Amino acid sequence: MKPSTQPPSWKRRRLLQFAAGFSFLSGVWKPIHAAAASSAVARVRPGDPRWPSGAQWNELGQQVGDALVKVQSPLLACRNSPDSAGCQQLFKELKNPYFLGDEVGLTQTLGWVDAWTSKPSVYAVAARNTNDIVAAVNFARQNNLRLVVKGGGHSYQGTSNAPDSLLVWTRKMNDITLRDAFVGAGCEGHASPVRAVTVGAGALWAHVYDAVTTQAGGYVQGGGCMTVGVAGLIQSGGFGSFSKAYGMAAGSLLEAEVVTADGVVRIANACTNPDLFWGLKGGGGGSLGVVTRLTLRVHELPETFGAVNMTIKATSAPAFRRLVGVIIDFYRQNLLNPHWGEQITLRRNNVLKISMVFQGLSRSEAQAVWQPFMDTLDASPDDFKVEFSPLKIAALSARSFWAPTLFKRLLGFMSTDDRPDSPKDNVFWTGNQGEAGQVLHGYESAWLPAALLQDGQRQALADTLFAASRQWTVSLHVNKGLAGAPGEAIAAARDTATNPAALEAFALLISGAEGPPAYPGIQGHEPDSELARRSAQSIGRAMDEVRKLVPDPGSYVSESNFFNADWQRAFWGTNYSRLLAVKDRYDPDGLFFVHHGVGSERWSADGFTKLV
Incomplete structure (x- = not known):
């Protein structure tokens, strides 16, 4: 795919880059680690002369212990014996989201026809603590490696996997701690203590809901799908079943610990590194650093x-x-x-x-x-x-x-x-x-402004929805638009990087299609590419009807079209230039790359080659 046109802030970004290393007054942007700049324009792959030697990998292994693992997808064994009992059992297991999440070489979605296919990293650091992540980030930066981060692994865009890369895998960092009176670091004397929960980056919403709601009688705003990772949802903004009451999940973030591209562990909240804090709230996972833990507000639980x-x-x-x-x-x-x-x-x-x-x-x-x-x-x-x-x-x-x-x-x-001895x-x-093990055929979303519900526009809205439904199924996710939510929830959402269109929308319209678990090259289990392309065309026609009424709709970053050429505006709207400035400050060399993530227009589609 070709990179999209440079946004209006391009000249200002070049000025910021030119000014790297200078000190400014407090509150003015400056790169955090200009001295770490790399002169290389391409990341290394296995077989390249600059690929780390065995001794270098051993050194990383000594730093992180048995957390360094050589990765291989279990799907590869099926290519040679697709009819074996082991392969049949594997495809049965691919419908278990917990099995997928526990496999370092797999992702919850196995691919998107004509877009991407789930492929494992070469090595992974199965992080147990923040120090493991620091070691992995430093190793990737020093050796010019493609780095990828995976928690829950639910990305439709394929952002939690990349071949020829080093993976930071946070699954084992899943501690959950309830706090009766939390005050963020640096906020002492400026904020009142609140009830909160602190979770590791690898925690899943099912386990957080169990700890906060079932066991403790509180409510934390999270995802509707229980096997989504907490860190990924927060960084995408985050919508759950009850967002219309409690706002975006990112709006309840009180504090995060994050490892930035220079290997420094930073606390981000409203008082400490507030720019990074804002960017983590909806700026997209895997673009600004590796989140290691998050503290979220606990709300009163309704009856x-x-x-x-x-x-x-x-x-x-x-x-x-x-x-x-x-x-x-x-x-x-x-x-x-x-x-x-x-x-x-x-x-x-x-x-x-x-x-x-x-x-x-x-x-x-x-x-x-x-x-x-x-x-x-x-x-x-x-x-x-x-x-x-x-x-x-x-x-x-x-x-x-x-x-x-x-x-x-x-x-x-x-x-x-259903695996033996799995936690209850x-x-x-x-x-x-x-959604477990699915292969996507097509997917698009659009926020529908609440103004369409006014007396003079509802008929046009109904006509549009009917016309779209003649082409493909369309769903109104009314919890993913904040119109009608309390003012407090909307105010908290306004203080995130998410496209402001979400605040004025009554729903996120979604049209998508998927197939069962499949993988290229496995006989009898290959994706139905022709069906996928027909479905994608039908989805496109349905969305064409929607765009007649809403010509330039915003789109939710986690549930969106892989091929959207206007992704900066669609995902973040007027917030993109500010978000890019945060990226330039904390990751000026682009160590962190994801498809259609902030700053990704500066790189090739695979994230390996920096564009001049």
Whole structure:
């Protein structure tokens, strides 16, 4: 892919680079480690004369002990024996997100047709502590290596893997510590103590929810998918099921410890390194440094969480168009508030699927909210058929929402890690299992401004959504737009690097397609490339309809189009120039590279060659 056009701040960045090494007054940008600049324009690969010798790798191994591992993907063995029992068992295991996360050579998504394929690093430092990460960062910088960071490994863009690289793998750094009265370093006397939780960079949201909510009765804003890594979600901004009430996950970040490109361990919070702190809140994972631990605000837990699930089949296309208008009107009048989150999905076969959650309401209160919608459907039995569901609207104690109760498992809502002796809190929503080991065919997203819900625009919005649904399935993730959220949550989100479009959006529209676990070169398990390309074309046509109404929508960095040429504006909008200045200060030589990450326009698509 060709790099996109240089943003307007290019001349200012060149001036900053020219001024490297000079000291300025407090509060003015300066590079942190100009003396570490490298004259090389290409990173080294195995076989290059400058690739570290065995003795050098042994020296790194001595620094980190048995944390240095030679990486090999378990998929490679299947190429020679695709029909073996071992290979069949492996492809079964690829549907277990915990198995994927525990394999150093694998990622949660196995690739994206015509975009990228999951390929392992040469070596990995399976970090146990911050010192291991410092050693890995220094080794990569000193030897001009491609460096990649993986925690949960959930990146759709493939940013948590890179062949011919050194991997910093934080999976084992997963401690969780509750704090009754936390004050950030340097903030003593400037901030009141708050309830918080400190987690290691390798922690997963399932385990954080268990510690904070199930065990301690608090709430921490995290991801909807329980096997997503905490550090990756925070750095992408972070949206979860209840973001409409509590804001972005990044908005609850109080402090982070991070190893920057010069190998220095830095604390980042509102009082110490505040520029780095701001950049870590939504600036994208793997671009500014290696986060080692995070401290997040713990909120008061509501009494109840609940869910609304129903499927409505319209008997004709005109009836479906009317149904789209009904749900948009109903959402505007009843659901655009902090109580509601998750998805409204429109399908090509004239099906409307409601998969929503709520907080702070009883079951009877939630039923009362939805009754007018149900009355509208009942009034047109020839047009709308509601699929029977005994748990159409359900509520439960918020404290048990993430607990793996027998009830949830029997009804298929929740699944567990089925490996022998796996921890009992290794659980995940069954609805997310399709993402484990997936190969993406296409994916796009767009924030839809809340102004589209006004009286004069709702019909155009409904027409657009209907037209898009004729091409491919589109989903409104209403928890990933903050319009309707409390002012405090919006203010915290405004103080992040995330595209400000998210603050004014009522939903993030997503259209995507994927296939089952597959890998090139494994007979019988290869991706269906032709199907993928047809699906991608259909997604593109659906999004073309959306762009007629919203010509230049913002896009969520974690759920976006790999091929978006306008990614700087789409992901970060007016925040990009400031974010790039943070990058220049803490990583002026570009040690940290990810696809479509801040500063990546200066490098080749694989991150190995610096562009002149």
